[in-house]
Amino acid sequence: MKKKILVLGGGPCGLSAAWELSKYGYDVTVIEKESKVGGLCITNEYKGYRFDLGGHRFISKNKELVENVCRIMGEDLLTSDRKSVILLKGKTFDYPLSARDIFLKMDLWTNVKAFTSYLIAVFTKIVFRKKDISFEDWIVNRFGRTLYNLFFGPYTEKLWGISPKFISSDWASQRISLLNLKDVLFRLLKLKKGTTRTYAKGYFYPKKGIGQMFDIMSDEITGMGGKIILNATVSGINLNNDTVEGISYIQQGIKKTIDCDAVISTIPLPDLIKAFPGYLTKDIMSNASALKFRSVRFLNIMVDQPDISDNTWMYVSEGKYIVTRIQEPKRRSPFSAPEGKTSVMLEIPCNENDDTWNCPKESLLKRCLADLKELGIDIQDKIIDYFTTSVIHGYPVYSLDYSMHRQKLFDFLDCYENLITCGRQGTFRYFFMDTAMEMGIAAAQNLMLDNLWKKEDVRLMRSEKELIEATSVTA
Numbered sequence: 439m440k441k442k443i444l445v446l447g448g449g450p451c452g453l454s455a456a457w458e459l460s461k462y463g464y465d466v467t468v469i470e471k472e473s474k475v476g477g478l479c480i481t482n483e484y485k486g487y488r489f490d491l492g493g494h495r496f497i498s499k500n501k502e503l504v505e506n507v508c509r510i511m512g513e514d515l516l517t518s519d520r521k522s523v524i525l526l527k528g529k530t531f532d533y534p535l536s537a538r539d540i541f542l543k544m545d546l547w548t549n550v551k552a553f554t555s556y557l558i559a560v561f562t563k564i565v566f567r568k569k570d571i572s573f574e575d576w577i578v579n580r581f582g583r584t585l586y587n588l589f590f591g592p593y594t595e596k597l598w599g600i601s602p603k604f605i606s607s608d609w610a611s612q613r614i615s616l617l618n619l620k621d622v623l624f625r626l627l628k629l630k631k632g633t634t635r636t637y638a639k640g641y642f643y644p645k646k647g648i649g650q651m652f653d654i655m656s657d658e659i660t661g662m663g664g665k666i667i668l669n670a671t672v673s674g675i676n677l678n679n680d681t682v683e684g685i686s687y688i689q690q691g692i693k694k695t696i697d698c699d700a701v702i703s704t705i706p707l708p709d710l711i712k713a714f715p716g717y718l719t720k721d722i723m724s725n726a727s728a729l730k731f732r733s734v735r736f737l738n739i740m741v742d743q744p745d746i747s748d749n750t751w752m753y754v755s756e757g758k759y760i761v762t763r764i765q766e767p768k769r770r771s772p773f774s775a776p777e778g779k780t781s782v783m784l785e786i787p788c789n790e791n792d793d794t795w796n797c798p799k800e801s802l803l804k805r806c807l808a809d810l811k812e813l814g815i816d817i818q819d820k821i822i823d824y825f826t827t828s829v830i831h832g833y834p835v836y837s838l839d840y841s842m843h844r845q846k847l848f849d850f851l852d853c854y855e856n857l858i859t860c861g862r863q864g865t866f867r868y869f870f871m872d873t874a875m876e877m878g879i880a881a882a883q884n885l886m887l888d889n890l891w892k893k894e895d896v897r898l899m900r901s902e903k904e905l906i907e908a909t910s911v912t913a
C-alpha cells in the first residue's frame with residue numbers, strides 16, 4: 439500500500455510536493471489555512487480586475503520546471519519583458535541601477551561624492567580587509583557610502599523595518615545586481631570589452647494572474663486523487679516517540695485529527711515548532727520566537743484611464759513615502775483590468791498589528807494618493823474603487839543571527855525521520871516561487887525514493903550566493 443502523506447500548506451511548495459506525489463499514486467492530503475490555495479501566489483478578482491499579492495512573475499533556471507509549467511498552462515501562459523525603474527528625488531532611474539544613468543541624471547557634486555566614496559570603500563576593503571557582516575557593510579563595500587545613502591539604505595530600512603546595520607549580508611548577495619563601477623571605468627578606458635552582467639528581462643505570467651497557475655495545479659492534484667482540505671489551520675503534531683503519527687488542525691472552530699506515514703511541512707517554521715507538544719519545545723522556543731517575518735499590506739486601486747506607465751515595477755527609495763513598489767497589473771497581463779481601464783497596486787511593508795497594518799483603508803488611500811501625486815502619478819479623480827489585502831509572512835527577516843536560531847530548529851526537527859520542512863516559510867529563506875516549487879518536488883522525491891535527497895540538501899536548494907535572477911530560463 440502506498441504511503442499516506444500529509445502536506446502542510448497549499449502554496450507553491452506544498453502544491454508542487456502534492457503534485458509530484460499524486461503523479462506516482464501516493465495518498466496525499468494538503469491541509470491549507472486559507473479558503474483557497476496559492477499561498478503568497480494568490481490572485482484576487484474583483485469587479486473584472488485581478489490583483490496578485492504584490493505583482494508576481496514566473497522565471498526559473500530549471501528547464502524541466504519551465505516545461506512543466508508551460509505544459510499545464512498551455513495558451514494561458516503569456517510572456518512579457520520587464521521594465522523597472524527607481525523613482526528618486528523627482529527623477530527616474532533604471533533598475534537595476536546603471537552607472538551611466540546615475541552619472542547622467544545626478545548633479546556634478548553628487549557624482550563627485552559618489553565616486554570618491556566608492557574609491558574610499560575599495561581602499562578600505564583592500565587595506566583593512568573589511569568583512570560583509572551586515573547588509574550595510576555589503577553595499578557600502580561595493581558601492582560606497584553616497585550611493586548607499588541615496589538608493590539602498592532608506593529603501594531597505596523601509597522594507598524590513600529595521601536598520602540595515604542589523605540585517606545580514608546574506609540578503610544582499612542574492613538580491614542586488616552589481617552596479618560595478620570598476621567595470622564601467624575599465625570600459626571607459628577601453629581596458630575591457632564584452633557585455634555587463636544583466637538581469638533576466640523576459641518572464642512568464644498567466645493570463646488570469648499568478649494564482650491561475652496554482653488553481654490549475656490544484657485541479658490536477660485532485661484529478662489524480664489527491665485531497666485538499668481548505669480553511670484548516672494546523673495546530674498540533676501527534677507523535678509516537680520520534681515518529682509523526684498524525685496532525686491536528688482546526689476547521690471552523692472544531693479540532694480534527696488525521697493520521698499519516700509522513701509529513702511535508704511548508705508552514706512557517708516557528709508555527710511548526712509551536713505545534714509540537716510544549717514540553718519538547720521548551721528549550722527551543724526562544725529560537726522560534728527570534729525568527730520574525732515582515733508583513734505587507736497591498737492597496738489595490740481600480741482606475742478609470744487606459745494606462746499609467748509602461749513600467750512593470752516602480753521602486754520608491756525615499757523613506758518619506760510608505761510605499762516600496764508601485765505596479766500596474768496590466769503590464770503583466772492585459773486581462774488584469776477591463777478594456778480601457780487600468781489599476782495600480784501599492785506594496786506597503788509593515789509589522790502585523792502596527793499602525794500601518796491597522797490603518798483604516800480610507801486613511802491609507804488618502805495618504806498614498808498624496809504620495810503618488812508627489813511622485814508624478816495623479817489618479818485622485820479617476821478612482822473607480824479600491825480595497826486592501828495583506829500577508830503576515832511576507833519576508834523572513836534576516837537579522838544578524840537568524841541562521842544560528844534557524845539551525846537549532848532544523849536540528850530539533852531532524853530528530854523526526856518522517857517529517858521534512860521546506861518552502862519559503864518552512865526554511866525561513868528568501869526565494870522565488872520557482873525555488874519553492876523545486877523544493878516541494880525534491881521533498882516529495884525524498885519520501886518516495888528513500889532519502890534520495892538529504893533533508894539538508896532540500897532545505898539548502900539554490901542557496902548559492904549568486905544573483906537569483908541573472909541566469910534564468912525565461913520567455
Ligand SMILES: Cc1cc2nc3c(=O)[nH]c(=O)nc-3n(C[C@H](O)[C@H](O)[C@H](O)COP(=O)(O)OP(=O)(O)OC[C@H]3O[C@@H](n4cnc5c(N)ncnc54)[C@H](O)[C@@H]3O)c2cc1C
Nearest residue numbers: 447449450451471477478492494495672861862870871874
Ligand atoms: C510582495 C511579494 C512579491 C513576490 N514576487 C515574486 C515574483 O515576482 N516571482 C516569484 O517567483 N516569487 C515572488 N515572490 C515570492 C513567492 O511568493 C514565494 O516564493 C512563494 O509563494 C513561496 O511559496 P511557499 O509555498 O514556500 O510559501 P507560501 O506561498 O507562503 O505558502 C505557504 C502556505 O502555507 C499556509 N499556511 C500557513 N500556516 C498554516 C497553518 N498553520 N496551517 C495550514 N496552512 C498554513 C499558507 O496559508 C500558505 O498557503 C514574491 C513574494 C512577495 C511577498
